[in-house]
Amino acid sequence: NAGVTQTPKFRILKIGQSMTLQCTQDMNHNYMYWYRQDPGMGLKLIYYSVGAGITDKGEVPNGYNVSRSTTEDFPLRLELAAPSQTSVYFCASRGLGNQPQHFGDGTRLSIL
Amino acid sequence: GESVGLHLPTLSVQEGDNSIINCAYSNSASDYFIWYKQESGKGPQFIIDIRSNMDKRQGQRVTVLLNKTVKHLSLQIAATQPGDSAVYFCADNQSGAGSYQLTFGKGTKLSVIP
Numbered sequence: 001n002a003g004v005t006q007t008p009k010f011r012i013l014k015i016g017q018s019m020t021l022q023c024t025q026d027m028n029h030n031y032m033y034w035y036r037q038d039p040g041m042g043l044k045l046i047y048y049s050v051g052a053g054i055t056d057k058g059e060v061p062n063g064y065n066v067s068r069s070t071t072e073d074f075p076l077r078l079e080l081a082a083p084s085q086t087s088v089y090f091c092a093s094r095g096l097g098n099q100p101q102h103f104g105d106g107t108r109l110s111i112l
Numbered sequence: 113g114e115s116v117g118l119h120l121p122t123l124s125v126q127e128g129d130n131s132i133i134n135c136a137y138s139n140s141a142s143d144y145f146i147w148y149k150q151e152s153g154k155g156p157q158f159i160i161d162i163r164s165n166m167d168k169r170q171g172q173r174v175t176v177l178l179n180k181t182v183k184h185l186s187l188q189i190a191a192t193q194p195g196d197s198a199v200y201f202c203a204d205n206q207s208g209a210g211s212y213q214l215t216f217g218k219g220t221k222l223s224v225i226p
Contacts, residue, residue, distance in 0.1 A: 004155075033213075042201060042216035043156070058213070090155050098144045098163065098205070101214060103155035 002026050006091050006104035013081045013111045021076040021107045023091030031094040032074040033101060034058075034066065036087040043090060049074055081111045124223045131189040133220045135202035138183060144205035146214065147176060147187045151198045159187070159200075189222075197224045 007022045025032065030051045035043035035058075045058030049068040063085055065077045074093075078085060088108050092101040125131045137145070143164040148156035162169045162176045162185075169176050175188040185202055199221050203214040 040218070042218045043214075044216075045213060048213065092155075098161075100146050100148075100158040100161055102158065103148075105153075105155045 004091055004093055004102055004104035006089075006107050008107060009105070010108045011110070013078075013109065015081060015083065015111060017081050017111075018077070018079050019081070019109075021078075021089055021091075021109070023074045023076070023104060024072050025074075025091075025093040025102075026072065027093060027095065027102070028071060029093035029095050029102075030071070031096075031101075032068065033092040033094075034064070034074070034076045035090045035092065036060065036085075037090060037106075038087050046076065046089075078109075083111050085109065086111045121218065122221045122223070124225060125192050126225050127192060127194060129192055131187075131192045131196070131222060133187045133189075133200050133202075133222065135185040135187075135217055136183060137185060137202075137204050139204065139206060139215075140183070142204040142206060145176070145178060145185050146203045146205075147174075148201045148203065148216075149196075149198045150201065150219070156201060192222075192224050194224045194226060197222055 004025045033048045034046040037043050044060045046064050047066040049055045052071050055066050088106045090103050090106045092103045094101045146161045147159040149159050150156045160171045160174050160176050162178050173190045177186045199219040201216050201219045203216045
């Protein structure tokens, strides 16, 4: 059971480039989340989804987009990369009810 | 919005001693609390959770205590081992959010001295 898988693990982008961070889970979880974690800080919610076809903004959505066409996949897109988006990005998923979120190992993104 | 915060950013303990990591929350509507462990280069790993209708919950070598009167949460690790060295986050769920969004504190870095 792989859990939550994120790809790529590392990426360096130039300012203005675009990319998609991939996230997939094999636990049939309805809820999925994208967070960013800056050095020495906690996690900030970017976007979340409560099921296929449904997405909503979190605390820091500007500069990002998401889609949820299937239960398993929840990609995060950066359209015009900016240095402020240098961070570690974590994807998480959760089942129904009061359950903990399960996290992937993150994508480390640097924008130069 | 209201957020979860931690009392201490770093904690050093001797191997074999017990560790106590504290967390304060401000939202009286929070009804679900989670502790996560994050090792270097990895994602947060679930340790233990507790609901607001409980005061204490125990796991393997870990205990979470919830004091709703003073809005305080603590994680106790018994017989701390070198493998316990990590950053520990508490997080709370805002009741009524529907999507079960978690609000995370900044974390406490636990260092175990051999």
